[in-house]
Amino acid sequence: MISTTITMDQFMLSIYQTIQMVSISLIIGSVLGIPLGILVVVTRPGGIIENKWVYGLLNPIINIVRSVPFIILLVAIIPLTKLIVQTSIGTSAAIVPLTIYIAPYIGRLVENSLLEVNPGIMEAAEAMGATPYQVIRYFLLPEAFGSLILSLTTATIGLIGATAMAGAVGAGGVGDMAIVYGYQRFDTFVIIATVVVLVVFVQVIQSLGNVLARKVRRG
Amino acid sequence: MIELRDITKIYNKKGAAVTALRNVDLQVEKGDIYGVIGYSGAGKSTLVRLINYLEEPTEGQVLIEGVDLASYSVSELRAKKKQIGMIFQHFNLLESKTVFDNVALPLVLLKEKKQVIEKRVYELLAFVGLEDKAKQYPNELSGGQKQRVGIARALASNPTILLCDEATSALDPQTTDSILKLLKKINEEYNITVVIITHEMEVVKQICDKVAVMEKGEIIEQGAVIEVFGNPKHPTTETFVRTVIKNEVPDSLKQAIQKDGNSKLLKLDFLNQSSSEPLISKLIQRFHVKVNILFANTTDIQGAMLVTLIVQLEGEGAKAKEVIQFLEGNDVAVQEVVYP
Numbered sequence A: 001m002i003s004t005t006i007t008m009d010q011f012m013l014s015i016y017q018t019i020q021m022v023s024i025s026l027i028i029g030s031v032l033g034i035p036l037g038i039l040v041v042v043t044r045p046g047g048i049i050e051n052k053w054v055y056g057l058l059n060p061i062i063n064i065v066r067s068v069p070f071i072i073l074l075v076a077i078i079p080l081t082k083l084i085v086q087t088s089i090g091t092s093a094a095i096v097p098l099t100i101y102i103a104p105y106i107g108r109l110v111e112n113s114l115l116e117v118n119p120g121i122m123e124a125a126e127a128m129g130a131t132p133y134q135v136i137r138y139f140l141l142p143e144a145f146g147s148l149i150l151s152l153t154t155a156t157i158g159l160i161g162a163t164a165m166a167g168a169v170g171a172g173g174v175g176d177m178a179i180v181y182g183y184q185r186f187d188t189f190v191i192i193a194t195v196v197v198l199v200v201f202v203q204v205i206q207s208l209g210n211v212l213a214r215k216v217r218r219g
Numbered sequence B: 001m002i003e004l005r006d007i008t009k010i011y012n013k014k015g016a017a018v019t020a021l022r023n024v025d026l027q028v029e030k031g032d033i034y035g036v037i038g039y040s041g042a043g044k045s046t047l048v049r050l051i052n053y054l055e056e057p058t059e060g061q062v063l064i065e066g067v068d069l070a071s072y073s074v075s076e077l078r079a080k081k082k083q084i085g086m087i088f089q090h091f092n093l094l095e096s097k098t099v100f101d102n103v104a105l106p107l108v109l110l111k112e113k114k115q116v117i118e119k120r121v122y123e124l125l126a127f128v129g130l131e132d133k134a135k136q137y138p139n140e141l142s143g144g145q146k147q148r149v150g151i152a153r154a155l156a157s158n159p160t161i162l163l164c165d166e167a168t169s170a171l172d173p174q175t176t177d178s179i180l181k182l183l184k185k186i187n188e189e190y191n192i193t194v195v196i197i198t199h200e201m202e203v204v205k206q207i208c209d210k211v212a213v214m215e216k217g218e219i220i221e222q223g224a225v226i227e228v229f230g231n232p233k234h235p236t237t238e239t240f241v242r243t244v245i246k247n248e249v250p251d252s253l254k255q256a257i258q259k260d261g262n263s264k265l266l267k268l269d270f271l272n273q274s275s276s277e278p279l280i281s282k283l284i285q286r287f288h289v290k291v292n293i294l295f296a297n298t299t300d301i302q303g304a305m306l307v308t309l310i311v312q313l314e315g316e317g318a319k320a321k322e323v324i325q326f327l328e329g330n331d332v333a334v335q336e337v338v339y340p
């Protein structure tokens, strides 16, 4: 028998909490990050609705948030977290910093995906008299779709790592479990189990992303 | 129909100003197939992009059917652009969409009904000969087929003008031929005015009625194709013409030509109308000169024959002058040639 300090229920709960944190912050982060990425692309110099004020505001914001390590962000925004979810510890408290961390990251990834779109396509769109909305809806997004899926895959994997770190504030999830039981109580099995779970998560998500991207990209 | 008035276009890139067009005037009539030829960097793309206002002129006006494009609001300009189709060297098709969806795009932008779109798209695909490719993706097509999709897409919104920026430059000669025939058919069947940008004189020769030759941002020569080919005035034009009309005398012949004080070498370019008359025999009878034909070439420019002769004329100076006058009076461009 393996000797460990945790029960199967505790283990399953931590996996469930990780999935919950990753998916909720991924959804909210995408809702914020995708439009952010689009906005940065269309307002950049030479973009379809070039606007140096919007671009000049959003671009540094993304850079600033992106340059703060997650573990510092986590602590730094505790007052904001308290304001939004009334508590600074636990799973729901972790979702706030996770979202703030991932949204600009998604924004940047989306920006890169959209910038990869062949400029000739944009020229064709403009020559057809498409409105800025139509350019985004019918040209930019469909052409970047495969690449966007890969970007979101990368973001999700980044988020899994951050979620594990959020264990430091008692967020729950496999990271928390690894710290409390594995590290503080010297339970090697928990450490190994955590690593295995994370590796499986990352593998599954990356493969899923690759398959989906290939499917939408076509032959 | 399309009029560029005294256009100057200056690009500002990181402080450095590039003058892409300088004082350009151009008039394209309804139904024309107008060629614009020049070397890379001459300003051709800039010129064609002004016609649908992808670029705005720094100075001067672009008029379509007499209306200055600068006078339109943003949304009016978008509506106007839908009346001007455009095709590109690298096709610019959406790789993520099927042939059908690519051609349907302009109609989707116009918010047409689904049934209307379907009917129109199949009509267009039939017109360009790709009915069976509707469900395929661009990366499954050959270059020529991709350009046909590009053409179908450009025609979807029923434009009155079609702009072609190096549309055949990425294609092999045979495919080029078939695309040019298609453009001609579009011009004839739909009475669409076609503006063709190219660096290949062969394209101009095959389908254009009129041509403008560009160099360093300026139009250095323009006119009816047959006239420009028959009598190029600018050295650059002549270089272009020579790429399709091989009227250079072979070196071996040049060396064999005997030099004597009494003979003159003349290059004669006959325009269509005069080539049917026995002008040379008339000349010999009337002026009693000896004419030695050294070289002859005939080029067919869309049915019009352009004949070039190089002759050695023997006779005294005064007689030669009369002969030249006589020929010029009969629509023959005469040029004395000297071989070193």
Ligand SMILES: Nc1ncnc2c1ncn2[C@@H]1O[C@H](COP(=O)(O)OP(=O)(O)O)[C@@H](O)[C@H]1O
Binding pocket: B011, B012, B013, B018, B019, B020, B038, B039, B040, B041, B042, B043, B044, B045, B046, B047
């Ligand atoms: N967007 C641009 N920004 C700066 N310079 C440009 C731009 N587009 C074209 N040019 C310059 O203008 C000149 C004419 O270019 P172009 O119209 O593309 O010529 P062509 O189509 O005959 O090759 C070139 O010197 C080119 O470098």
Ligand SMILES: [Mg+2]
Binding pocket: B044, B045, B046, B166
């Ligand atoms: Mg060009």
